Amino acid sequence: MTPNSRAIINLDIEGPAISRHIYGHFAEHLGHCIYGGIYVGEDSQIPNDQGIRLDVVEALKGLNIPNLRWPGGCFADEYHWKDGIGPKAERPSMVNTHWGNVEENNHFGTHEFMHLCELLETEPYISGNVGSGTVEEMSQWVEYLTRDGDSPMVRLRKENGRDEPWRVQFWGIGNETWGCGGNMRPEYYADLARQYGTYCRDHGENKLYRIASGANVDDYAWTEALMKTIGDIGCGCRPHNYFQALSLHHYTFANTWQDKGSATEFDNDEYYRTMLNAQRMDELITNHSNVMDVYDPKRRIGLVVDEWGTWFNVEPGTNPGFLYQQNTLRDSLVASLHFDIFHRHAERVVMTNIAQTVNVLQSMILTDGEQMILTPTYHVFEMNKGHHDAASLPVHLSSPGSSRDIGDQTLNTLSMSASAKDGRALISLTNLEADVARTVEIDLRGGDFAIAQSRILTAARLQDHNTTERPAAVAPQAFDGVIRDGQRLTVELPAHSFVTVELQVRTAD
Numbered sequence: 001m002t003p004n005s006r007a008i009i010n011l012d013i014e015g016p017a018i019s020r021h022i023y024g025h026f027a028e029h030l031g032h033c034i035y036g037g038i039y040v041g042e043d044s045q046i047p048n049d050q051g052i053r054l055d056v057v058e059a060l061k062g063l064n065i066p067n068l069r070w071p072g073g074c075f076a077d078e079y080h081w082k083d084g085i086g087p088k089a090e091r092p093s094m095v096n097t098h099w100g101n102v103e104e105n106n107h108f109g110t111h112e113f114m115h116l117c118e119l120l121e122t123e124p125y126i127s128g129n130v131g132s133g134t135v136e137e138m139s140q141w142v143e144y145l146t147r148d149g150d151s152p153m154v155r156l157r158k159e160n161g162r163d164e165p166w167r168v169q170f171w172g173i174g175n176e177t178w179g180c181g182g183n184m185r186p187e188y189y190a191d192l193a194r195q196y197g198t199y200c201r202d203h204g205e206n207k208l209y210r211i212a213s214g215a216n217v218d219d220y221a222w223t224e225a226l227m228k229t230i231g232d233i234g235c236g237c238r239p240h241n242y243f244q245a246l247s248l249h250h251y252t253f254a255n256t257w258q259d260k261g262s263a264t265e266f267d268n269d270e271y272y273r274t275m276l277n278a279q280r281m282d283e284l285i286t287n288h289s290n291v292m293d294v295y296d297p298k299r300r301i302g303l304v305v306d307e308w309g310t311w312f313n314v315e316p317g318t319n320p321g322f323l324y325q326q327n328t329l330r331d332s333l334v335a336s337l338h339f340d341i342f343h344r345h346a347e348r349v350v351m352t353n354i355a356q357t358v359n360v361l362q363s364m365i366l367t368d369g370e371q372m373i374l375t376p377t378y379h380v381f382e383m384n385k386g387h388h389d390a391a392s393l394p395v396h397l398s399s400p401g402s403s404r405d406i407g408d409q410t411l412n413t414l415s416m417s418a419s420a421k422d423g424r425a426l427i428s429l430t431n432l433e434a435d436v437a438r439t440v441e442i443d444l445r446g447g448d449f450a451i452a453q454s455r456i457l458t459a460a461r462l463q464d465h466n467t468t469e470r471p472a473a474v475a476p477q478a479f480d481g482v483i484r485d486g487q488r489l490t491v492e493l494p495a496h497s498f499v500t501v502e503l504q505v506r507t508a509d
């Protein structure tokens with residue numbers, strides 16, 4: 001018989017803060033993410049506010065999404081922001097060469113995006129164009145958005161109906177500049193990042209957090225080339241730093257990049273390979289962080305995982321350039337596993353953005369005309385909301401028997417993380433075993449507690465997913481598998497399940 005897993009959590013010994021920005025999002029001009037998924041136009045029958053669909057806004061507000069990255073992705077490096085301002089009828093069109101070669105009419109532009117952020121009460125994260133843009137163009141976009149008083153770009157903004165500047169903190173200096181964003185070599189891009197970073201000015205009180213286009217998966221040489229150029233990070237001897245963070249992209253698929261596997265039809269072998277690929281995020285962050293530590297031992301430069309999530313073959317019959325995929329219980333476990341990893345690396349990982357919010361890759365929401373469903377992944381984001389801006393609580397886990405050898409690698413099939421905030425603690429547990437339940441004994445030390453709520457996300461099959469006919473096939477339920485005995489909680493985790501346990505806590509401090 002497999003022994004129980006044992007965990008110890010010290011309620012009174014806090015680790016680094018988990019930034020709410022770890023729960024960030026990403027919406028690109030790709031397929032039906034923006035057009036149809038978020039923006040339907042003012043004349044649509046679908047209830048909207050200045051063209052932005054209200055059902056989607058309302059659903060996303062349920063996640064308290066902290067930031068939203070836009071306009072790409074690969075699209076960002078062929079996007080020219082001045083084409084997306086002013087009267088819609090006069091906006092020039094372009095071809096979206098990366099995603100389906102479709103015509104982009106620029107009806108969703110800067111003002112529409114900033115309005116969306118206001119509706120969502122979320123912070124904008126704008127990805128500027130390095131690949132096919134200019135320093136002047138990017139510099140003027142920052143001025144247009146954030147400058148107060150009077151200047152050429154301020155006058156242009158006011159002509160377009162917006163007097164007050166917006167607050168924009170997060171600014172991406174290009175996207176995947178090693179690939180779709182210009183196919184650059186690392187040293188060349190490192191210099192461009194410094195150049196563009198220099199001219200992305202802080203206007204007035206608006207302070208930019210500049211995010212350089214970082215590595216693809218395990219390209220540690222890329223991270224090193226950028227870190228070598230960081231310049232002054234703290235001595236105060238330069239007017240400002242060129243960039244405050246680097247990004248990292250890693251997607252999870254089941255098979256190979258060429259054949260990523262079906263989103264809904266997979267066997268257990270394919271499932272475990274997917275999870276192994278998701279678990280790789282831990283190794284990638286550790287190794288990139290080690291490289292960064294050499295140049296930045298005090299960890300002032302952040303790591304921003306601004307694209308992560310599952311990438312499977314598109315749904316049969318859909319445009320291959322639109323990256324539309326269904327979302328099963330498997331996707332939700334990929335998400336919960338990622339969050340445990342991000343929580344553990346909270347000292348370095350300051351932000352992440354799942355790809356993407358609506359109708360593309362690992363979405364929160366799928367729309368079909370006027371209909372809309374929440375995916376299993378949505379529910380993980382919602383169940384984990386208590387971790388936003390909470391202090392991480394390290395989990396000391398001993399879990400014999402909860403691993404699987406897959407080829408020459410090992411998948412840990414039990415994952416946990418915990419945090420505390422405002423007299424509450426949240427414990428998240430994921431059992432990745434496809435068919436085996438697991439008992440976890442958690443010793444809670446350093447404080448009194450009461451169980452406030454336990455919830456579970458699971459389904460009969462890993463392949464189960466939500467559809468317009470069965471929108472709640474995979475949805476959180478109250479969970480009665482948590483038993484308290486003194487300072488110990490025993491959690492009976494069913495196979496392929498995600499559980500959250502929320503506690504009211506009183507510590508000596």
Ligand code: AHR
Nearest residue numbers: 072073074075175176355
């Ligand atoms: O998220 C889809 C695409 O994946 C993004 O546009 C690009 O940055 C990445 O390759």
